[in-house]
Amino acid sequence: MSTSKNYLVSDFIADWLEKHQISIVFGIIGSANSYIFDSILRKGFTKVIFMHHEQSAVMAAGAYYRASGKISVAIVTAGAGSANAITGVVCNWADSIPCIVLSGQESTKYLIEHSDLRMYGTQGFDIINSVKKITKQATLLTDPNKISYTLDESLHVAMSDRPGPTWIDIPMDIQSSNIDIESLSSFVNTETANYSQEINFDQISKMIESSERPVILAGHGIRLSKSIESFHELMNNLKIPVVHSWSAIDIVSSDDDFNYGCPGIYGQRAANFIIQNCDLLIVIGSRLALPQTGYNIDNFAPNAKIIMVNNDELELNKYSRYDMKIYCDCKYFIDRMNEKIFDSYKENWVIKCNRYREDFPLVEECHLEDNKNFDNSYVLINEISKKLEDNHIIVIGQGSPLPCCHQALIHSSNQTIFASNGLGEMGNGLPSAIGAALSDISRPIILFDGDGSSMMNIQEFQTVIGYKIPLKIVIFNNSGYLFIKHTQKMLFEGRYTGVDSETGMSLPNFEKVSTAFGFEYFNTKKNNFDEFLSFSGPAVLECFMNPEQDLVPKVKGIMTNGGLLAPPLEEMSPLLPIEVLEKSMVEVKKLSYEIRL
Numbered sequence: 401m402s403t404s405k406n407y408l409v410s411d412f413i414a415d416w417l418e419k420h421q422i423s424i425v426f427g428i429i430g431s432a433n434s435y436i437f438d439s440i441l442r443k444g445f446t447k448v449i450f451m452h453h454e455q456s457a458v459m460a461a462g463a464y465y466r467a468s469g470k471i472s473v474a475i476v477t478a479g480a481g482s483a484n485a486i487t488g489v490v491c492n493w494a495d496s497i498p499c500i501v502l503s504g505q506e507s508t509k510y511l512i513e514h515s516d517l518r519m520y521g522t523q524g525f526d527i528i529n530s531v532k533k534i535t536k537q538a539t540l541l542t543d544p545n546k547i548s549y550t551l552d553e554s555l556h557v558a559m560s561d562r563p564g565p566t567w568i569d570i571p572m573d574i575q576s577s578n579i580d581i582e583s584l585s586s587f588v589n590t591e592t593a594n595y596s597q598e599i600n601f602d603q604i605s606k607m608i609e610s611s612e613r614p615v616i617l618a619g620h621g622i623r624l625s626k627s628i629e630s631f632h633e634l635m636n637n638l639k640i641p642v643v644h645s646w647s648a649i650d651i652v653s654s655d656d657d658f659n660y661g662c663p664g665i666y667g668q669r670a671a672n673f674i675i676q677n678c679d680l681l682i683v684i685g686s687r688l689a690l691p692q693t694g695y696n697i698d699n700f701a702p703n704a705k706i707i708m709v710n711n712d713e714l715e716l717n718k719y720s721r722y723d724m725k726i727y728c729d730c731k732y733f734i735d736r737m738n739e740k741i742f743d744s745y746k747e748n749w750v751i752k753c754n755r756y757r758e759d760f761p762l763v764e765e766c767h768l769e770d771n772k773n774f775d776n777s778y779v780l781i782n783e784i785s786k787k788l789e790d791n792h793i794i795v796i797g798q799g800s801p802l803p804c805c806h807q808a809l810i811h812s813s814n815q816t817i818f819a820s821n822g823l824g825e826m827g828n829g830l831p832s833a834i835g836a837a838l839s840d841i842s843r844p845i846i847l848f849d850g851d852g853s854s855m856m857n858i859q860e861f862q863t864v865i866g867y868k869i870p871l872k873i874v875i876f877n878n879s880g881y882l883f884i885k886h887t888q889k890m891l892f893e894g895r896y897t898g899v900d901s902e903t904g905m906s907l908p909n910f911e912k913v914s915t916a917f918g919f920e921y922f923n924t925k926k927n928n929f930d931e932f933l934s935f936s937g938p939a940v941l942e943c944f945m946n947p948e949q950d951l952v953p954k955v956k957g958i959m960t961n962g963g964l965l966a967p968p969l970e971e972m973s974p975l976l977p978i979e980v981l982e983k984s985m986v987e988v989k990k991l992s993y994e995i996r997l
């Protein structure tokens with residue numbers, strides 16, 4: 401690091417990025433952050449990827465971490481630049497993704513003079529108070545000598561315990577202040593998470609031994625705590641059926657004997673039967689989000705004792721249903737469990753689970769029937785996924801690709817697969833694919849996105865072209881917002897508004913749009929998957945779904961005289977014949993007979 405006389409706060413930032421080997425950051429230049437970009441330019445270590453929307457920059461920074469485990473930074477300007485970044489921050493907040501946002505701010509003088517006003521200086525406002533609830537830490541830097549402390553602390557906070565975004569707002573005069581390296585205060589981490597609880601591993605082993613139908617639900621916390629390998633070892637040791645959350649889809653390959661897939665409202669039938677019949681459920685690093693459990697937690701795994709392992713106390717206390725709450729890092733739990741040797745294999749239960757898997761394939765008859773006239777999204781995803789490389793990065797956008805990928809994708813554990821699951825914002829797909837691709841440009845990358853979702857942040861097509869990213873994008877053209885049509889069918893007798901061109905929301909010609917930006921264009925009427933996948937540069941594959949395609953299997957709400965009823969997870973639509981349910985459930989509920997009347 402330089403100690404020359406003209407050494408600015410912004411120079412320190414550029415040096416700090418190098419010190420932490422942060423070689424790629426994402427951002428958009430403005431006036432209020434211009435010193436930071438100038439210092440990065442002069443330093444020449446970190447490459448800035450200039451996006452076309454600040455929300456994209458933050459999403460890309462998050463995706464860079466998701467694909468590589470390495471943190472990145474988004475650099476945005478004051479006012480509108482900071483405001484635009486918020487959606488990306490909430491996305492990373494919801495999915496526990498670390499990233500640091502650095503924003504420029506109006507000069508300190510205006511922050512003081514205008515502190516009670518709506519706006520500071522030319523276009524600034526109080527971003528730090530605005531983002532306090534959606535970041536792990538948000539700091540306004542007012543003392544140039546605290547730059548080192550603030551950056552180190554921000555990095556530590558973002559990465560530690562349950563990860564998430566942090567934000568540092570730096571007024572322009574502070575960025576351009578001269579500092580003396582010797583007088584900087586430095587951050588020393590003295591706090592480590594206080595996972596003080598004694599964990600009774602003997603009791604856990606006994607609970608497993610005495611259960612007949614144990615299941616592990618694997619969550620994203622396993623990847624976040626860098627314990628995927630230890631988890632594979634645990635699976636091998638315990639030989640207990642494993643299901644996983646959407647966010648943990650890439651932890652175990654789909655052909656692993658003990659991976660039984662993904663339960664939930666848009667889950668897989670076999671996984672739902674396994675959850676609903678188990679008598680012991682060990683949840684490792686998942687927050688049990690509503691789309692996973694269904695709307696009534698008491699109907700989720702109703703016969704099971706639940707052991708909940710999580711490093712967020714608030715999540716542990718979310719429901720009163722848990723029989724044992726374990727407050728610790730997933731890695732600690734998994735490693736200690738791997739030291740225990742006991743008889744946990746339940747042959748009859750494993751045979752039963754295997755039968756569920758055979759009886760309920762991912763692609764169902766109704767999908768194949770639909771696929772005769774259209775590209776059915778389940779069939780298409782299932783087919784294309786069989787052709788992907790072992791090290792592919794698969795980014796899932798929003799709209800029907802979100803459930804369909806989690807229900808029908810075939811994958812290996814070397815692949816990286818993710819979506820914005822917590823916030824589920826349209827427009828996440830493209831920026832995320834850019835961030836993930838740039839974390840390792842040698843890995844092939846594919847994005848599955850809805851036609852409506854791809855319109856939000858479609859400006860990033862240009863970023864893909866400009867940076868020559870060989871991204872493959874599959875666009876599911878169903879001429880509108882299919883997801884919302886289904887809501888309108890369920891709630892408003894199919895009165896559509898704002899979901900297609902007839903009801904006020906139109907979509908463009910994707911061939912024209914993609915070729916105008918410079919993508920190679922393919923479509924399923926003319927091209928096969930191999931032609932598309934083997935193309936060397938950026939390419940779009942447009943497929944054509946039935947604009948009314950059903951998104952099933954799904955645990956669908958049922959309208960009754962008493963209002964909308966949320967059935968339990970075993971009741972996925974299309975409803976199975978009662979005889980099949982009787983064969984598949986330890987205990988069939990009265991409700992199941994009633995809804996079939």
Ligand SMILES: Cc1ncc(C[n+]2csc(CCOP(=O)(O)OP(=O)(O)O)c2C)c(N)n1
Nearest residue numbers: 799800825826850851852853880881882883
């Ligand atoms: C930013 C944002 N706005 C609105 C929504 C609500 N929403 C959820 S799905 C959806 C439609 C998605 O359409 P498309 O991407 O075309 O997928 P499809 O359902 O048609 O397959 C909408 C509007 C959202 N999730 N995110």
Ligand SMILES: [Mg+2]
Nearest residue numbers: 851852880881
């Ligand atoms: Mg659509």
